[in-house]
Every structure is written in structure tokens, then in C-alpha cells.
Amino acid sequence: AQSVTQLGSHVSVSEGALVLLRCNYSSSVPPYLFWYVQYPNQGLQLLLKYTSAATLVKGINGFEAEFKKSETSFHLTKPSAHMSDAAEYFCAVSPGAAGTASKLTFGTGTRLQVTL
């Protein structure tokens, strides 16, 4: 069984400040991990993914995440927040190479607010 826990349902940062969104996972097999972003009334857009290669993953819009097996974490960061980053962010896990269905298990999401 797999699960992810996103700490903090709401995060507020000032424009230009560091963004840190936390995600911890639980998996019985080597996981693949994902961050998706959802803007209001829209679907999910893939930001970045970890698929057992480099542990530091760079994604779109200046976001990056680091896979830390010892901490079972995959936190999302961005050095400088922009107003356009305001959205809902979801961390997700899949069984990776061990799974044939490629099902994703999502966290409950973190809403990022960016203030002036």
C-alpha cells in the first residue's frame, strides 16, 4: 500500500519569498513521486517527477524537489514566489516499476497563497 501526507493544507508566502511545500510518502516498493499543480476549475498539470534517477528533480516554472529516502520525503521548493504560483499543489506516489497500472495515490493538497 502507498500513501502520501502533505503537511499544511494552506501555505501563505510573500511574493519573492521561498516556497516550501512538504510531502512525506509511505511505500512498500521503490516509489515514483510526482508533484501536480491545479488552478481553479482546471485539471492537473505535472510539475515534476522522481523516477529513481537523480534525487534532485527540476520541473517547470522554477520548481524543484528532492527525494530523500532516509526521511521518506519529497518536498517541493521554489526560491522566489510569483503571484502566478497561487494554486493547489498535490503530491502523488505510484509503485513505479513494480506496478503495471501506474495508478497514482494523491495527497490532500496544499493551497499556496502568494501575497504582495
Next chain:
Amino acid sequence: DTGVSQDPRHKITKRGQNVTFRCDPISEHNRLYWYRQTLGQGPEFLTYFQNEAQLEKSRLLSDRFSAERPKGSFSTLEIQRTEQGDSAMYLCASSFESTANYGYTFGSGTRLTVV
């Protein structure tokens, strides 16, 4: 490539009515997934197809739910005798089988409200 299209974007229905949603995946994608997202929650897996074969269904998919992908292209999700608890965003996604492990492309969803 126009992305994954879902129709309608919004649907309001009375309790007890049947509803049907359509998903058009990215052309040539042989994998198609359905997820459901309730308010304040992350998406939950419902079912997926490889070509026209429905390979897995979640326990969330009660007998009132049925999904089809008759020609391996578009898919429909039907909910019979809708209940208020069915109110949610229904998301469709697609990918190639070979790249499904690396994430798939989601549509904008169909928001269902049962009154």
C-alpha cells in the same frame, strides 16, 4: 495535439437521474484513466483502460457506475441513480502504456453537482 478533452465541463442534475460524461484522450494514447476529486481532497483512482479493455476498477466504483471505451479511443463514464455523495470533479487522463509510469496528462474535468 489538443490535449485531453472532457465534456461537459459542468453538470447539475437532480438526485436519482442518470448522467454520462465523455473523455477524449490525446490521440494514439492507449491508456485512459478516470479519477474522482471531492472538495478539499486529492483525486482518487476509479478505473483505467488499456485500449478498449477495462483492466482495473476501484472499490469506489459502485454498481451504479459504469465506464466504457468501446473503440479504444474516447471513453464514457455513466452514473445511474445519482446521489448527493456523487457530487465531485471527475477527471480523465491519458498516456502511452510505455510512459504511464512517468505521469499522465489530465483533462480539465467535469464538475458534477447533484441537488
